[in-house]
Amino acid sequence: MSTLNKLKLYGFGVVGQGFQEYLAQNENPKRLHTIIVKDAGKSRKKVDSIIETTNPYTIRDREVFAIIELISSVQDAYGLVFENLEIGKNVISANKKLIAENLDLFIRTERSSGSTFLYEGAVCGSIPIIRILNDLFAYEELRRVKGIFNGSSNYILSKLFQDDLSYEEALNQAQELGFAEADPTSDVGGYDSLYKLIIATVHAFGVIIRPEQVLNVGIDAITKEDVEFAKQYGLKIKLIARASRENGALSLSVLPTLLDASSELFNIENEYNGVVVEGESIGTHFYKGKGAGSHPTGAVVYADLKALDAGYRYSYHKLDQAGDVFIDDEEVTVLFSAETPFSINKLEVEFSNLIPLDAVGKRHLAKIKLSELRNNKHDIQNKGISVLAVDTDVIAKQLIQSYRTTEILA
Ligand SMILES: NC(=O)c1ccc[n+]([C@@H]2O[C@H](COP(=O)([O-])OP(=O)(O)OC[C@H]3O[C@@H](n4cnc5c(N)ncnc54)[C@H](OP(=O)(O)O)[C@@H]3O)[C@@H](O)[C@H]2O)c1
Structure with a gap:
């Protein structure tokens, strides 16, 4: 040797x-x-x-x-x-x-x-997403990279849906099994997903964004009522990190999100991660794998060593091109919920559209800019209101339609 x-x-x-x-x-x-x-x-x-x-x-x-x-x-x-x-x-x-x-x-x-x-091991454990983005899609016009980037919070969400546990019970179980740290803030607060999204964005879109510029909401405010509500419509809640590009403008977020069975990420359970990559020429790709752990991550770190041995380095091809502009005024549809009725107007946030989803004022569907959500995140959380992004217009329509039908029947 x-x-x-x-x-x-x-x-x-x-x-x-x-x-x-x-x-x-x-x-x-x-x-x-x-x-x-x-x-x-x-x-x-x-x-x-x-x-x-x-x-x-x-x-x-x-x-x-x-x-x-x-x-x-x-x-x-x-x-x-x-x-x-x-x-x-x-x-x-x-x-x-x-x-x-x-x-x-x-x-x-x-x-x-x-x-x-x-640093392949830093993002999504055993899924080799950095090399895929950096090497295979260096010349591809990507539209979106989104996924479940944190195994601990995904494990907790799986338990909330499968075993009817409360958030605290599921967190305790995840900690006992070694799927969550003693201090779970980084995982359940959405920070870990955010860091991974920032790194993936550098390779996917060639833009370096500071973590504090991006909205991240975790899963720690999700209640049993939120889970019951989602189940009622055949939906699941997943912590989704997402970078989207439209007309050269890039938008990033980490949000617990209501998904239906049409999403590739719907069936990613427990400690697994999933990544969806969408591009102009390649269409939609989907990757699934163990997101953390001793051997899944150790194997990828070893693959980095063998790449080093072979003289490999990241090209950062997109970073060297005239990059996209980062914006966070993309409008998203979110569901605001609380266990007790609340006045949505007390949030002092600007909505372009606001629709009640029940007669008592516990749930409201809103269209809101990511920047508005980011600026008011702490106020929303302090008022005990949970925020769930709605993945598609189809889901939003389903929720509105269902409430209107109930109203008419009542
Ligand atoms: N766990 C995962 O599944 C996973 C997945 C992807 C990425 N990562 C990342 O991989 C890294 C390691 O995570 P881990 O889960 O393996 O952590 P860990 O189990 O807590 O082990 C950390 C190790 O670091 C050593 N250490 C701490 N401070 C040190 C210092 N100043 N100098 C030398 N050694 C020091 C500790 O020494 P002692 O043994 O003496 O305490 C321990 O051996 C972290 O950055 C983590 O975010 C982890």
């Missing part, structure tokens, strides 16, 4: 261990020279690598070919990724928050130093 081929792995948790096992099955395990962890006192499985807790973050060792960054801390990972790219070392990471917040800098750094930065 070439001595210039050594690897350093930072982080030996869920993904780090999956990566190490995958590597050991496929090549000399000693290539993974050093594994750096945080807690010296933790008992660990025996491996062929040296396990250290103190290691400089900037790796000037000429024999080290790549740094594999799989640590849990975004703050520590920043220096690790940035400083090594800056001195010309190759880096692989799966840290979506870090990447979504700093991709602009990382791309400039890798380009000026000649290093390579790969």
Whole structure:
């Protein structure tokens, strides 16, 4: 084995261990020279690598070919990724928050130093969506990329619909089974999906957007009543991340969404992820796979390593073209609901259309700009009102029609 081929792995948790096992099955395990962890006192499985807790973050060792960054801390990972790219070392990471917040800098750094930065494991676990978007669709006029990008919230939503659990019960179960973190905010608040959407958008549309510019609503305000309501119409609620392009204008959102059985994403359950890609020439593509976990993510991180070995780097073809403009004044149809009747006018948001969906004022269907929703997100949440996007006009018409029929019958 070439001595210039050594690897350093930072982080030996869920993904780090999956990566190490995958590597050991496929090549000399000693290539993974050093594994750096945080807690010296933790008992660990025996491996062929040296396990250290103190290691400089900037790796000037000429024999080290790549740094594999799989640590849990975004703050520590920043220096690790940035400083090594800056001195010309190759880096692989799966840290979506870090990447979504700093991709602009990382791309400039890798380009000026000649290093390579790969991160397939950061978006949708085992679905190779970054390489599909970057390589296969580099020249395709894409119209839309949307999907279920977070396995933890999808697991919780599946339990709400299949087992009639409350949100809290489903969250507890997901945590016990290791599908949700002890602090679930990033997953259930829609942030994790948002970071992945930002990264996918760079490759799909060539635009780098700051996470804080995009509306993200999570699943944490969904009630049993919302679930019952959806079921009544044969609908499901899924947390959908979506980037759409029309006339050169790009619009992004993460919203819990009412879907019907005609959607490719309707039957994605539990910890699975699904991605729909629509383009002018390619039509509609649909990908499904495990969205997280030790081996599904470890396998994709290993695929990044083999790509690095073969001299691969992302072309960022669309980023180098005159890019699209990001807007968030796209109008969407949403359902506002609360367990008790509420005055929709107290929300102080502008609607272009507002239709009550019951006689008591618990549910209203509205057409509203994404920017209006984003600016008033906290006010809406503080008033205990849940927001569900409505996937298609067909669903909106179905809901309106059904209420009108009930009214007439009453
Ligand atoms: N879990 C998934 O399914 C999944 C999927 C896709 C992407 N990711 C991303 O992959 C990364 C790793 O996630 P994970 O689930 O494997 O995390 P994890 O199980 O919590 O493991 C984190 C590892 O990082 C180590 N660590 C933390 N701070 C460190 C530091 N400053 N220096 C060196 N090591 C440090 C920890 O050391 P100790 O062992 O000593 O505590 C631990 O080994 C995260 O960015 C995550 O967002 C995870």
